[in-house]
Amino acid sequence: MINLSSTTEQFNSHIMGTYGRFDLVLESGENRTAFDENNMPYIDFGSGIGTNSLGYCDNEWVDAICNQAKKLQHTSNYYYTKIQADFAQKLCDETGYSKVFFGNSGAEANECAIKLARKYSYDKYGKGRHNIITLVNSFHGRTLATLSATGQDSFHNYFFPFVEGFIYVEVNNIEDLKSKLDDTVCAVMFEFVQGEGGVIPLKKDFVDAIFTECANRDILTIADEVQTGVGRTGRLLTSQIYDVKPDVTTLAKGLAGGVPVGACLAREKCDNVLTAGTHGSTFGGNPIACAGGLAVLNKICNKEFFEEIALKSNYLKNKLMEIKAVKKIDGLGLMLGIVFEKDGLSAVDVVKKGLEKGLLLLTAKEKIRLLPPLTISFDEIDEGVKILKEILN
Ligand SMILES: *Cc1c(COP(=O)(O)O)cnc(C)c1O
Numbered sequence: 001m002i003n004l005s006s007t008t009e010q011f012n013s014h015i016m017g018t019y020g021r022f023d024l025v026l027e028s029g030e031n032r033t034a035f036d037e038n039n040m041p042y043i044d045f046g047s048g049i050g051t052n053s054l055g056y057c058d059n060e061w062v063d064a065i066c067n068q069a070k071k072l073q074h075t076s077n078y079y080y081t082k083i084q085a086d087f088a089q090k091l092c093d094e095t096g097y098s099k100v101f102f103g104n105s106g107a108e109a110n111e112c113a114i115k116l117a118r119k120y121s122y123d124k125y126g127k128g129r130h131n132i133i134t135l136v137n138s139f140h141g142r143t144l145a146t147l148s149a150t151g152q153d154s155f156h157n158y159f160f161p162f163v164e165g166f167i168y169v170e171v172n173n174i175e176d177l178k179s180k181l182d183d184t185v186c187a188v189m190f191e192f193v194q195g196e197g198g199v200i201p202l203k204k205d206f207v208d209a210i211f212t213e214c215a216n217r218d219i220l221t222i223a224d225e226v227q228t229g230v231g232r233t234g235r236l237l238t239s240q241i242y243d244v245k246p247d248v249t250t251l252a253k254g255l256a257g258g259v260p261v262g263a264c265l266a267r268e269k270c271d272n273v274l275t276a277g278t279h280g281s282t283f284g285g286n287p288i289a290c291a292g293g294l295a296v297l298n299k300i301c302n303k304e305f306f307e308e309i310a311l312k313s314n315y316l317k318n319k320l321m322e323i324k325a326v327k328k329i330d331g332l333g334l335m336l337g338i339v340f341e342k343d344g345l346s347a348v349d350v351v352k353k354g355l356e357k358g359l360l361l362l363t364a365k366e367k368i369r370l371l372p373p374l375t376i377s378f379d380e381i382d383e384g385v386k387i388l389k390e391i392l393n
Contacts, residue, residue, distance in 0.1 A: 007037065024355050029056025032373050032380045034360060042355070043384040046362040050195075050227055050335070050371035053254035053296055058375070061257050061295040068291035077285060087290035090297050094236055097249065097265035101274060102285035106226035106252035107141025109262035112279060113189065113248045114145055116266060117220045118165075120273045121186035124218070130165045132222075133180055133188040137171060139196035140189065140224055149189060152197070172206040181213050187220040187248075192238040195227035198365035199330045199337025204242060211244050220247040220270075226262075227335065230254040231300045231374050234309045234333035241332065254374070256292035263293075300374060309333050309374060312381065316370070319385045325392035330367070334374060337367035342392055350391055359387040 007025045025037045032055045034042045047053065054061050068083060075081060088100050101112050114132060121129040132149065134140065140149040147155050148163040156162060167185070170176045171194070181188075188210050194200040214221050223246035228238040230251060235241050237249060247270065252262040260283075266273075283289075299305070313333045320326050320338060328339040340350075347363040354361045362369040372384070 022352065022355055031055050032376050040358065042358050042360045043380055043387065044360045045370045045372045045384050046360045047254075047371055047373045048258060049362065050232060050253045052258045053230060053232075053374045054257045054299060055373035055375045058257065058295075058299070060299065061292060064291040064295035065259065065288055068288050072287050074283070074286055074288075076282070077280065081285070081287050081290075083287045083290045083294070084285040087294045087297075088285075090294055090301075091263065091265065094297060094301050095249065095265055096245070098268040098271055099266055101264045101266075101279065102290070103262035103264070103281045104260045104283050104286075104289070105141070105262045106224075106250065107143045107146045107262075108281065108284075109226060109250035109252050109264045110140045110146045110149065110189075110222075110224060111143055112262075112264035112274075113222045113224075113250050114149065114187075115279055116248060116264065116270055116273050117187035117189075117222060119278065120220060120270055123273060129184055129186045131167050131184045131186065132165060133167050133169050133177070133185055135171050135190050135194070136168050137194055137197040137200070138189075138191055138224075139194070141226075171200065172203045174206055174209045177206075177209060178213060181217065181219065183217075185217075185219055187222050188214055189222040189224060191224045191226075191228060192242055193228050193233065193332055193335060195335070195369075196364060198367055199335060199369055201330065201332055202242075207242050207244060222246060222248040222250070225249050226252040227371075228332075230296065231306065231309060232333055232335050232371070233331075234313060235306055236301060238332065255296065256289050257296045259289045259292040261286075261289040261293055305374075312376060312378065315378060316372075316381050316385070319381065320388070323385075323389045323392050334370070334372055334376070336370040337364050338370070339367055340392060345392075350388075353391045354387065357387045357390065359384050361388075 026034050027037050028035045032044050034044050103109055118130050134149045134151050136151040138151040140146040145163040148166050151168040167180050169180055223239055239246055247267050249265045255261050317329050325340045325342045327341050330337040347366055347368050350368055351361045
């Protein structure tokens, strides 16, 4: 007989074991603090993998979602809703994109981008130009196509056959890029800062080479900003920091503050590619998700908010560098990867010790990864860093 007295046992006996979970049951949250079943507080330096961009239960965000749930929680995409139109208009206005397709996750946003790129090319040039270049060590999602796009061998197991038509180029290797950009390629897809891969920002000259080479050949540039987007790195889009304009940008994680949403944004030249019947999603553009997304954009889309992210980022980095075991900090804005050296202590060990002391952390490969809520306060940064310092000293 299985003992179902505890939540973890109940959970594990009914839910597939796709995650190595930590022994923590979260029950509620307030501002940037989560609480477990015993009401123990945890400063949140992970925000549900960069998803709770406004922290827990931000008042305006809660109101927007509750009011929408009381009015209309869902309808099919065979009809129009004002809230989907409002969210789409705000998103396009703020990002400068022409049109958006809404799904429910990062993987779906990327699936849409992959289909869009292949059809854009098929419409203009016919068959045979279907290959998509992605980068070694990238991460693009867990569906079959986005796993295939992911440039890490460890993801290419068990689920054969994978989706054909992905070619991997080494990060920051312009020669490798040029040698693989031939007339079979319709798009180059990349993260400006590889997230799951270890918080590794691309070099500016490599990004510039992607854009120059692609523009010369009418090859689409697809920026996977599922993790880097929506203020995470200090601007609405990380492409603004690199000063480039991808043909397609995908967003998800932080976009709606913790309700499921994915967005594939594209420039004017893609306006007529995905026509009626060529793509869809039952839940895509769901009114509650759109209300959450609009509340996030309304809060963050102003100069002061982005300037404050930069201030907090510098403050956090400086505080972290005061810890002796911290060797180097990679990343941009509030997306940071900590390289540290502490005998016998792995990144996962640090996360576990954080849980004992009331701090939520993430890892990315061998680094400690921080993705705190964009609304984190200086005091909360102090408190979290203090705990991290105790662990690493
Ligand atoms: C998380 C992530 C994804 C996948 O998003 P899901 O919502 O889990 O499908 C895709 N790309 C990047 C860069 C991500 O960080």
